[in-house]
Amino acid sequence: MKVLVVHNRYRSEQPSGENNVVDQEVSLLHEAGHEVGLFERRSDDIASMSLVGRVSVPLRVPWNAAVRTELATRLRADRPDVVHIHNTFPLLSPSVVAACTDAGVPAVATLHNYGMVCPPGTLYRDGRVCTSCVGGQPLPAVRHGCYRGSRAATVPMAVSTALNRARWWTGVSRFFCISGAQRELLVSAGMPAESLVVKHNFVEDPPVRRELPGEHVLYLGRMTEEKGVRLLMTAWSRAEMDIPLVLAGTGPLSDEVSDWAAGRRDVHYLGLRTKAECQALLARASAVVVPSVWLEAFGLVVVEAMAAGVPAVAPAHGAFPELIEPEATGLLHAPGDASSLAAALRRIVAPAWNRELGETARVRYEKDFTPSVGLDRLIAGYEAAIG
CATH class of the missing domain: 3.40.50.2000 (Glycogen Phosphorylase B;)
Structure with missing residues (x-):
């Protein structure tokens, strides 16, 4: 099988379980004999951008037209069997879904968090679980500045959530939920149940296991x-x-x-x-x-x-x-x-x-x-x- 993995890597200064999951899946597919390509952006690269480039990043969070064109061109040239989308924030954007549609390549997406119904993806605010945006528009997230405690920083994510919801839900053939609890909440929020399947993350067998009583x-x-x-x-x-x-x-x-x-x-x-x-x-x-x-x-x-x-x-x-x-x-x-x-x-x-x-x-x-x-x-x- 020929697979193209799409992922915006998180900053290296903050160890990311999501990055690790992506890397492990890519290695697993390679070892099983599948052909895997990568279409990536790195959040680390933001620091080396020009001032204009850094300032424009929030504007491209909801939609990055250049990425759509670049990915669609890559898909038409490589013709993978399937595209596997992971994180698209902040440098890729949901335009990657449109690129898959443009090129006629089916897409799947792993939902590593609750970003489809909560702009910061956490369902957490002010020290408690928060579901204010679940099943509705993400206005509460902006009002409370849920991303990094800033209304300004939350706006691009909220706009992306509101504008791209239908595109995600119709343009992706299968969503991999990483738990049944996550799937249940997303279905209750209106996501198409027939597109949501549970695929738990796997873990490599560790080189050492517990043999003696714990210390x-x-x-x-x-x-x-x-x-x-x-x-x-x-x-x-x-x-x-x-x-x-x-x-x-x-x-x-x-x-x-x-x-x-x-x-x-x-x-x-x-x-x-x-x-x-x-x-x-x-x-x-x-x-x-x-x-x-x-x-x-x-x-x-x-x-x-x-x-x-x-x-x-x-x-x-x-x-x-x-x-x-x-x-x-x-x-x-x-x-x-x-x-x-x-x-x-x-x-x-x-x-x-x-x-x-x-x-x-x-x-x-x-x-x-x-x-x-x-x-x-x-x-x-x-x-x-x-x-």
Whole structure:
């Protein structure tokens, strides 16, 4: 099969799970013998643009006519069987969908977030889950400045959402939702149910798995409010655990987390770590904690923990209830509730039960989240779109 992948890469200074997913899928297709081309833009390139170029970027977020022409020309020359669209913000724009229509090439798109119904794609505002724009026009997002706290910065995204909704929904043959929870919300917002299929992200089998009892509870991710970092700090202070908490990652709350950890003997903040270092931390974990207070469309860290034979604690909302089977592969806590999270942390580290949870989590990974399963679902989506 001949596939062209379309993606606007996120800035390298902010490690992106979405970039990683795209790279892994491209490698997976190559290894399976498929021919894969790339049509990319990089947000890193904005910094090197002229002043005029940088100023014009927001104007091209809703529609980039030059990209439409360039991509349509590429498609007519290469004639791929299918185009796989990922992120189009800010340098590509939804004009890539029109280019596929111009060239008569079927398109599929992976929905990595809630951008179809929420301009910043997060469904999160002012410390809480927000669905004000779901099923309607994105005016609340502009009013509240939901993207980077700025009304001006939110306007191009809101305009793009409003103007291109019909084009996305009619011009893309198959949308890959990364969880059933995400699909359910998008269908309720009016997206065509027949075009939305669930294709979970896959995870490569790690080079190391847990063999000995875990040494720590691990938080692995961005240091941000929506990821539940402050909730975790509160819960950990209440939990009074016998093993330490290790946090790895970076973000706006890094200094706050570092200061908090410096005042405790049972907490270690490591900052940003390499992929190999994160895998080693996972293999030595008793449990992974993912305390997100927003509605995660997926939970990649949970699946990475499964692959390493490690159970997870996460909130009972978003995608987590379909990833974690309570009392079997991990535990769910009441969303946003520090006491419920503390209780789950105390329970999950019980030695005999913890080992059993980890073993069951590994079985779940082998059943649903391996590269081979991911490839089968990817190709099935492509074939359906071509058909």
